[in-house]
Amino acid sequence: MHTLPAVEGFMYPNEMELQWSVLIVLYPFLTGLVAGAFILASLQRVFKVQAVAPTYRLSLLTALAFLLVAPLPLQLHLGHPERSFEMFLTPHRSSAMAMFGFVYLWYLLAVLVIEIWLEYRPYLVGRARATTGATRLFYRALTLGSENLSPRSLEIDDRVGRFVTVIGIPSAFLLHGYVGFIFGSVKANPWWSTPLMPIVFLFSAIVSGIAAVLLIYLFYTWAKRIPLDMPCLDTMAKYLYYAFLVDFALELLDLVHRVYEADESFHTLDFMVKTRLYGSQLVGQIFLGTLVPLGMLALTQLVALSERARKGLYAGAAALTLVGIFLMRWNVVIGGQLFSKSFLGYTTYKMEFATREGLLPAILVMLLPLAVLWALVRLLPPMAATPPETEAR
Amino acid sequence: MSVDRRQFLADTTKLLLLTGAASRAWAFVEQGRPQDAPGYDVHRHWWAMFIDIEKCIGCGLCVDACKVENDVPPEAHYSRTWVERYHVPDRDPLDPLAEPQPRVDSPDGGRHGFPEIYPPGTGGKSFFVPKLCNHCAHSPCVQVCPVGATFESPDGVVLVDKDYCVGCRYCVQACPYGCRYIDPRTQTVDKCTLCYHRITRGLTTACCEVCPTGARQFGDLKNPRDPIHDLLRAHKVQVLKPQMATGSKVYYAGLDAAVR
Numbered sequence: 047m048h049t050l051p052a053v054e055g056f057m058y059p060n061e062m063e064l065q066w067s068v069l070i071v072l073y074p075f076l077t078g079l080v081a082g083a084f085i086l087a088s089l090q091r092v093f094k095v096q097a098v099a100p101t102y103r104l105s106l107l108t109a110l111a112f113l114l115v116a117p118l119p120l121q122l123h124l125g126h127p128e129r130s131f132e133m134f135l136t137p138h139r140s141s142a143m144a145m146f147g148f149v150y151l152w153y154l155l156a157v158l159v160i161e162i163w164l165e166y167r168p169y170l171v172g173r174a175r176a177t178t179g180a181t182r183l184f185y186r187a188l189t190l191g192s193e194n195l196s197p198r199s200l201e202i203d204d205r206v207g208r209f210v211t212v213i214g215i216p217s218a219f220l221l222h223g224y225v226g227f228i229f230g231s232v233k234a235n236p237w238w239s240t241p242l243m244p245i246v247f248l249f250s251a252i253v254s255g256i257a258a259v260l261l262i263y264l265f266y267t268w269a270k271r272i273p274l275d276m277p278c279l280d281t282m283a284k285y286l287y288y289a290f291l292v293d294f295a296l297e298l299l300d301l302v303h304r305v306y307e308a309d310e311s312f313h314t315l316d317f318m319v320k321t322r323l324y325g326s327q328l329v330g331q332i333f334l335g336t337l338v339p340l341g342m343l344a345l346t347q348l349v350a351l352s353e354r355a356r357k358g359l360y361a362g363a364a365a366l367t368l369v370g371i372f373l374m375r376w377n378v379v380i381g382g383q384l385f386s387k388s389f390l391g392y393t394t395y396k397m398e399f400a401t402r403e404g405l406l407p408a409i410l411v412m413l414l415p416l417a418v419l420w421a422l423v424r425l426l427p428p429m430a431a432t433p434p435e436t437e438a439r
Numbered sequence: 440m441s442v443d444r445r446q447f448l449a450d451t452t453k454l455l456l457l458t459g460a461a462s463r464a465w466a467f468v469e470q471g472r473p474q475d476a477p478g479y480d481v482h483r484h485w486w487a488m489f490i491d492i493e494k495c496i497g498c499g500l501c502v503d504a505c506k507v508e509n510d511v512p513p514e515a516h517y518s519r520t521w522v523e524r525y526h527v528p529d530r531d532p533l534d535p536l537a538e539p540q541p542r543v544d545s546p547d548g549g550r551h552g553f554p555e556i557y558p559p560g561t562g563g564k565s566f567f568v569p570k571l572c573n574h575c576a577h578s579p580c581v582q583v584c585p586v587g588a589t590f591e592s593p594d595g596v597v598l599v600d601k602d603y604c605v606g607c608r609y610c611v612q613a614c615p616y617g618c619r620y621i622d623p624r625t626q627t628v629d630k631c632t633l634c635y636h637r638i639t640r641g642l643t644t645a646c647c648e649v650c651p652t653g654a655r656q657f658g659d660l661k662n663p664r665d666p667i668h669d670l671l672r673a674h675k676v677q678v679l680k681p682q683m684a685t686g687s688k689v690y691y692a693g694l695d696a697a698v699r
Contacts, residue, residue: 056523125605133605
């Protein structure tokens with residue numbers, strides 16, 4: 047029997063223990079990275095921002111790695127994970143959560159996997175032809191028997207790929223906007239219940255995805271000793287800056303709206319932010335995780351800096367951005383449970399360590415997508431040139 | 440009181456038949472099909488509760504009866520029903536704009552009553568507010584359940600199918616009144632069933648049964664002869680958090696504005 051958390055004021059008895067733990071913080075963080083990385087990839091594919099082309103494949107693989115892991119924290123959290131399949135078999139259509147399975151599967155199978163397969167098909171065919179034994183079998187299986195690399199065939203690939211990306215953008219918006227809706231539609235909770243929630247989640251997702259791919263690109267080129275494409279990095283940083291400005295403006299709009307309306311929940315939430323969330327929201331999310339990286343990025347936009355200085359600032363800003371977005375998820379999920387719905391008291395979140403929903407599984411769940419990405423990058427090298435033998439057979 | 444053999448046999452037979460019918464009915468309830476239960480027409484009832492705050496003395500018998508009747512875990516943070524004590528201090532004449540802030544407590548969910556901490560003469564007002572699931576007609580908890588494990592039965596009771604609940608806790612977040620908890624033994628959600636196993640046998644709920652002052656009254660809004668109609672007519676009533684528009688069916692008489 048564990049001890050109950052420290053309560054200040056009055057909580058309804060059933061409210062003393064938090065229901066959604068750090069794992070539920072990870073879930074919107076991971077899906078946000080997926081949506082953001084995909085939208086970065088679509089910059090090149092759909093919006094013809096050729097400068098970010100070097101990160102196109104890396105963005106797709108990043109999205110896939112994080113998407114594959116995204117349901118894991120949910121599964122770990124469920125009281126009966128063995129029943130989760132019921133959400134597919136008998137979904138309750140009025141539930142935002144029930145639709146997750148379908149949005150997730152749609153995004154995974156109808157968008158991401160198809161786009162990656164089309165993009166890598168020439169590489170897969172090339173590998174199947176150039177290798178022997180088990181490796182050859184493996185790559186042949188991945189080609190799904192489609193080994194035609196004629197110019198006409200590649201042109202069709204390209205057109206289908208672009209079509210999938212065009213569908214993919216609203217799908218990515220749906221994937222993460224809906225995660226915001228899961229929280230934003232809970233009318234019982236004034237900290238969550240705002241129609242801005244899906245759009246704030248969406249823009250923070252784009253911000254976190256760009257920041258993550260920027261860091262992964264820096265690390266990848268450094269680890270592989272590949273020359274870094276500086277215009278690409280500059281462009282990513284520019285998009286990160288602008289997306290972050292929109293995201294911050296939306297969050298400020300939410301804040302101004304709350305302060306100005308000052309409804310019955312205001313004093314409770316205001317007190318919570320200034321005490322229980324002081325470190326994670328005011329210091330962590332807003333100052334260190336938003337204002338500082340925005341300042342660093344603004345500096346690179348306003349002042350002509352050396353390549354080395356820009357790289358340092360980009361890396362620092364991207365890392366702080368990820369911390370800030372993680373803390374934003376934390377403040378939404380955990381913050382929304384720290385105050386009583388009676389507005390008369392506050393509880394605390396005691397994170398455990400080596401339990402099913404403790405810190406240790408959270409760290410492992412956070413590291414797992416990176417391991418998956420490492421494996422994906424080995425199987426499908428993002429910088430590999432399309433094989434020269436593109437003639438029809 | 441003497442009971443002759445004929446009377447005894449008749450009563451025993453009735454009891455056995457009723458118990459048998461109830462246990463048969465319960466199997467249907469657990470399957471999420473209470474309307475199929477024999478001897479109980481789910482469409483002929485619409486259950487509600489009336490709570491008179493002026494009558495509640497904070498004895499906690501209702502909380503205790505609920506825990507025992509429904510095998511609720513003993514800890515206070517697993518509560519199907521509980522009692523809150525509100526104390527609203529007097530307004531400060533030197534600062535009349537300052538709204539008096541209520542002080543609320545519910546030691547052990549009020550199960551063992553309340554120690555006196557506001558003796559007469561300390562000013563302000565104190566009163567008790569029993570709480571339970573409001574069995575909303577437009578339940579936010581039912582709306583968000585991803586698998587439909589929690590549902591509104593046609594007689595107006597919000598129930599949970601424990602064999603179906605995945606334990607995602609979304610309904611706990613969605614309830615504005617804090618009426619749901621996760622049963623640590625089953626890892627599924629649990630809440631007040633309005634003693635469904637009793638009311639489908641024609642009995643009242645355990646909490647109403649033991650209430651010594653009649654502060655809690657259980658009634659059927661579809662039955663025109665049910666006394667609950669008189670209670671609702673004779674009192675000015677309010678539901679908790681009316682702004683949530685949940686269609687709450689727990690009506691409070693004498694509810695103070697301080698209560699949330």
